[in-house]
Amino acid sequence: MAQVQAPPSVAPSAHVLVVEDDPILMMALVEFVEDAGCVAIEASTAAEAIGILEARLDIRAVLTDLDMRGSSAGMTLAAAIRHRWPPIDLLMVSSQPWDAAQVPARGLVLGKPFDRRRIVAALQKFAA
Amino acid sequence: MIHRPESSLTPxxxxxxxxxxxxxxxxxxTxxxxxxxxxxxxxxxxCHAPVALISLVAADRQWFKARAGFPDCETDLGRSVCAYALSAPDLLVIPDLSTDPRTRNNPLVTGEPHIRFYAGAPLRTPSGHVMGSLCVIDHRPRPEGLTEAQQDGLRRLARQVMILLRERRQLxxxxxxEVLTRAAAARRAALIELGDHLRDRGTVEEMTxxxxxxVGRTLNGSRAGYGELDASGRFVxxxxxxxxxxxxxxxxxHRLADYGSLGPVIERGDTLVVSDVGTDGRTAEHAAPFGAINITAMLNVPVRERGxxxxxxxxxxxxxxxxxxEEIAFARNVADRVQVGLARLRAEEQQAVLNKELAHRLKNTLAIVQSIATQTLRGVAERPLVEAFERRVLALSRAHDVLMQSSWTAARMRAAIESVLAMQADHDSYALDGPDLDISPQAALSLSLLLHELATNALKYGALSAGTGRVRVTWHVEEGQAPSQAPTLVLGWTERGGPGVTAPSGRGGFGSKLIRMGLVGTRAADIRYDSVGLRAEFRAPLADMQPQAD
Incomplete structure (x- = not known):
């Protein structure tokens, strides 16, 4: 008789979509997501990210870099997510300052280089 | 009477x-x-005469600067007796004009007002030319002429008139x-005023x-302005x-072609000077559009960038x-200064864009450095060490943020302190007290890294490790006791309200070394582990902390 593992009593980990075109930065961002106790799903372009969001319904939050190739790609993606998937939380990282008016509602922009504490804290808040 | 040849009858x-x-x-x-x-x-x-005149004899008329008892202000030469005074060596006296061959047919003699007697003193210039005469006229003949005294008086009076004429011209x-001198002074003052404005103005529009x-006010123009020429050179x-x-x-x-053939001159960068748009070959056929905007004369000075x-x-x-x-030169001078001002603005704009781009790349690169380090140190068991590295990079970046605001030339000391401390804890954990000095980029980096280590320690072991603790950061400039002693910057760090602290054992890690290095590597660090909290004082020559003067 096969042993059936009982489902864990804790809530399943929240899924966070990480959008980053730089592989080295991707490693750091994925680590932040895991530090926050979440599961990271990787996308290296905005188009890939949209594809994943259309295919899966379990994405709780998106962590995206705003400094990707095609300078405005990151912010365009963030705006599209806020428009099409309003419940998804948005955490963005950027080396540039952004006007509050440019940032989608309930979106948070944190700077580069990374402040691990603040990024992890923000992700944990989203996942809670 | 001396017989005169007929030719002398027409003066x-x-x-x-x-x-x-x-x-x-x-x-x-006049x-x-x-x-x-x-x-x-x-x-x-x-001379007891009813008429007296100051008569000036031109080529075709005589004109009276002053007259008494005579109605007209000028006559033709056919009616002039004074014209004969031009060649007279002294007073010209004609006792009866109706019998003198030179004047008997003069219409003023034959008709109204029937003049009969004439005596004129020549108005002679120092070079000997006679301009006309001061004369008296009577309506009856005077066979006796003038007395010696009257003749003398008339001569002297004529000399006074000449003096008046010369002084009037001199004045x-x-x-x-004086008008020219004043205009020159106004132009000089205008250039000084312009220099001040061009330094202060921050946009092309304000500057121009x-x-x-x-230029408009100084040259007494009716209108003045600056027009930007589009890339085609056809529109302003x-x-x-x-x-x-x-x-x-x-x-x-405006389309330049609507106002004549101005384009080639302007494209070459030459000043376009038009005294009268109605007669100037470049504008004469476009008098109507100029008339519509009330332009008869104009100055156009091109401003050039990159040729x-x-x-x-x-x-x-x-x-x-x-x-x-000198007016054209003045306008040209102003245009040249505007040109220099515009070049400065463009350079500043480019510099600002470059600075932003540089800051952006630097911060992205620092993020990559953080990532490489943490991935490289994946196997290291002491994660706090890895995090300490990450946060030191962050402290360095905070200092750069403050420096970027002034193009990496200097930082405001208070802003640098606030920025790095905000990384660690809330503002109300700190009390800052000191003058807001400009400090050099190196000093800002050193200060940021030093305060970062102090704040990290305060959070881990010191005043900020307990919720009630506070840190007081003070700084001031200490003037040297003797004139030869240079002023010193003194930075204080005082923790209160936390647990008692003791000196760490051994040589300590990188953080402890950084703290002992003090400000800009002076090693002037006085660190005391008091029972009420850490107290540290750092000193550095003010000159080493401040930006180099240009």
Whole structure:
């Protein structure tokens, strides 16, 4: 008789979509997501990210870099997510300052280089 | 009576030297003046004559600067007796004009007002030319002529009139020179004023509008402005202009071709000087559009960037005006200064873009450095060490943020302190007290890394490890005791309200070393582990902390 593992009593980990075109930065961002106790799903372009969001319904939050190739790609993606998937939380990282008016509602922009504490804290808040 | 040849019956008034001298007196057709009026009244009194005149003999007429008892202000030479005075060596006295062959057919003798007696003293210049005469006239013949005393009086009075004429001209010349001097002074003052404005103005529009107004006012124009030439060189856009009340504004876009063939001159960068748009070959066929905006004369000075005309400084006049060389030079000078000012603005704009791009790349690169380090140190068991590295990079970046605001030339000390401390804890955990000095980029980096280590320790072991603790950060400049001693910057760090602290054992890690290095590597660090909390004081020569003067 096969042993059936009982489902864990804790809530399943929240899924966070990480959008980053730089592989080295991707490693750091994925680590932040895991530090926050979440599961990271990787996308290296905005188009890939949209594809994943259309295919899966379990994405709780998106962590995206705003400094990707095609300078405005990151912010365009963030705006599209806020428009099409309003419940998804948005955490963005950027080396540039952004006007509050440019940032989608309930979106948070944190700077580069990374402040691990603040990024992890923000992700944990989203996942809670 | 001496017989005169017939030729002398028609006096010669055409000597060009004499006429030039008369012209130079600038007296013909001027308004009456008291000094000359007095002279004719006195002549009348001396000679008991009903008529007295100051008559100036031009090539084709005689004109009276002053007259008493005579209706007309000028006559033709056919009616002139004074014309005969030109060749007279002294007083010309004609006792009976109706019998003298020179005057008996003169219409003033044969008809109204029937003059009969004439005595005139020549108005002779120092060079010997006679301009005309001071004369008295009677309606009855005077066979006895004038007495010796009257003759003497008339001669002296004529000399006074000559003096008046010369001084009048002298005064006019001095006044004209004064006007020129004043205009030159106004132009010099305008250039100084312009220099101040160009330094302060932060945009192309403000800069060019200020320059245009200064040129317009200084050259007494009716309108002045700056128009930007588009890339095709065919259209001029005027964002702002200055004009006298009542003049139309030319704000807007204009096609150069509508105003004549101005393009080639402007493209070459030459100053376009037009005294009269109605007669200037480049504009004569476009009098109507100029008329519509009340332009008769104008100055257009091109402003160039990188070998291309990018704009025009213009001054307009509603009347014909021959622009003086110094006025043209002044407008050119202003345009040159605007050109330099524009180049400075462009350079600043480019610098700002570069700075932003550089800051952006630097911060992205620091993020990559953090990532490489944490991935490289994946196997390291002491994660706090990895995090300490990450946060030191972050502290470094905070200092760069503050420096970027001033293009990496200097940082405000308070901003640098606030920025790095905000990384660690809330503002209300800290009390900051000190003057807001400018510090050099190196000093800002050193200060940021030092405070970062102190704050990290305070959070881990010191005052901020307990919720109630506070840190006081103070700084001041200590002047040297002796004049030879340079001023010193003193930075204090005082923790209170936390648990008691003791000195760490051993040499300590990188953080402890950084703290012992002090400000800009001076090693002047006094660190005391008091029972009430850590107290540290760092000192550095102020000169080492401040940005180098240019």
């Amino acid at each position: 010669d008034t055409s000597d060009p030297d004499r006429l030039a001298e008369l012209e130079a007196l600038e007296i013909l057709d 308004v009456p003046e008291e000094g000359f009026d007095d002279a004719v009244q006195i002549a009348r009194l001396i 006019a010349r001095m006044q004209a020179a 509008a200020t320059a245009a107004e200064i 856009s005027i964002p702002r202009d200055w004009s006298l009340p009542g003049e139309l504004s030319l704000v807007g876009r 291309r005309t990018v704009g025009l400084l213009f001054v307009h006049s509603p009347t014909v005006r021959s622009w003086a060389p």
